[in-house]
Amino acid sequence: MKEFELIKEYFSFSQSHSDTVIEGVGDDCAVLAVPDNRQLVTSVDTLVDGVHFFSDIDPADIAYKSLAVNVSDLAAMGAKPLGFTLAISLPKADTKWLEIFSRGLKQASEAFDIPLIGGDTTQGPLTITVNVLGTVKTDKALLRKAAQQDDDIWVTGYLGDAAAALKLHDKAQTQALSESEGYLWERLLRPTPPIRFAKKLAKLAHAAIDISDGLSADLGHILEQSHCSAKIKVSSLPLSEQLIDCVGLEMARDYALNGGDDYELCFTAKSSMRNKILNLAEDFKVNVHRIGTIETGDKGNLQLVLDGKPYQPKRQGWQHFSN
């Protein structure tokens, strides 16, 4: 099957989408309307076979996650989704694989309300690159550098689930998972970045980042770029009962602090915003938890406290090329 037919067949499901997509797939570029008084935000993430996902994962899950991890970056800016492009390299034009992949992509596209506006299909080792576009009100993006002294530190959802699920891969291939394990596995396969909540959060919060490399590492970027420090109450970390059920409380905290792959938000806001944030979270059925405070002091210093004493986790945040 030829490239153009592939694109037509599997990646044209957003053709009739919103009135912001003037021209979608099928020309040299897509053409999009950007409303006045809004800025454009954009981010790109690549998922590589065997590095970012297991080779035997359902292609629908690979597709879903490829888009979700990028939408998570839009959420971290408080942005409204505008569209995304997909660049996919495939060893061969496997129509069965593509059909399942495109089904998962369409599910994610609809779940996050972001249309597919363009793409490129090439022959090569399986590699998926998604570039997302969104808009924010002019100068209202949630930036990493915007945390302020005495801000509350919040996170959405529960942390550590996805990182713990990495250990379940072999079991998931050969035997039935327990109910708790099944929940963790789903959290790894299908992240749920709180994109609608985040869009409204932009006017309540100061700084935000999405948690992809682990809370400690990602909060660290906020601290570094905002030239401040932070204190986290380890007992306030949101842990799912399924995670505690599977790995115990201490390991659960470790995964929450340094696991990664959560695709939840970490954000900071004035303490006077607490009620508004809780109400917003309720409106969008998002769990939010206040876990600590922004402090002055050494640039980037992250203090973990449990029962009034310093807490030392075992693992460090995930880094590519760190070996």
Next chain:
Amino acid sequence: MKEFELIKEYFSFSQSHSDTVIEGVGDDCAVLAVPDNRQLVTSVDTLVDGVHFFSDIDPADIAYKSLAVNVSDLAAMGAKPLGFTLAISLPKADTKWLEIFSRGLKQASEAFDIPLIGGDTTQGPLTITVNVLGTVKTDKALLRKAAQQDDDIWVTGYLGDAAAALKLHDKAQTQALSESEGYLWERLLRPTPPIRFAKKLAKLAHAAIDISDGLSADLGHILEQSHCSAKIKVSSLPLSEQLIDCVGLEMARDYALNGGDDYELCFTAKSSMRNKILNLAEDFKVNVHRIGTIETGDKGNLQLVLDGKPYQPKRQGWQHFSN
């Protein structure tokens, strides 16, 4: 070396660029200003090691071409460059390779006046995905579907050079190339999409496409989407003297029609625009040639004529996954 350090070290050269880049590399998303009364255009292209470039090519040339082929898509819309993201998968963090690669990327970024605004570095088989962003005046993009009956068909530059150069790879590695061969080889490595010319062309032309898969195939997309046919005078195809020197006139025409990798523009315009187009080309030192006419008749029918008779080239346009 860790991912964040890699990005900082090699891909932060556009930090202080234009006033349209509000936030560049370093947050969850880049933030860009889009002027009022302009639409956004975007396109993505992937280059895979061993498929789109020879593995032993200088990394600076790989980088240059990765950006150039994407800028070519902006040119085909008549767009002004806004910025680009780079997603690169590398087998290992080879700092020497990255240093040379980033040098070539910076050269292209400056040559085409388009800043690097974000990226992702991952471990995997060498794959380079560039996503370009540009802007056009609202509803003034040059679309494939906009060709009109009796339009002139024009192309920029000379066609077929890059396709012919593919045959020179082995020779280029082991011996000196002739002057003509060296010219062709450079045309393959460093495409020169006429981006500044194209931006001004938007108000003179109807339809446009960039020539990446060969003139016949790419003009074919205009014909298909504009529901028209075309007649091309084969004697009017712009052929470099170096190409004719290397492969002879007949093969040169073949390469020009069906070679691909030119990254020049094919566009259509009213015959009353001829002088304005020639003047614009002179202003921007771009070669333009009028090669045929848009006609009514069978959808997508491309008639090649030489000395008043139908002309039959030997090769067909390049397609991925065509085997």
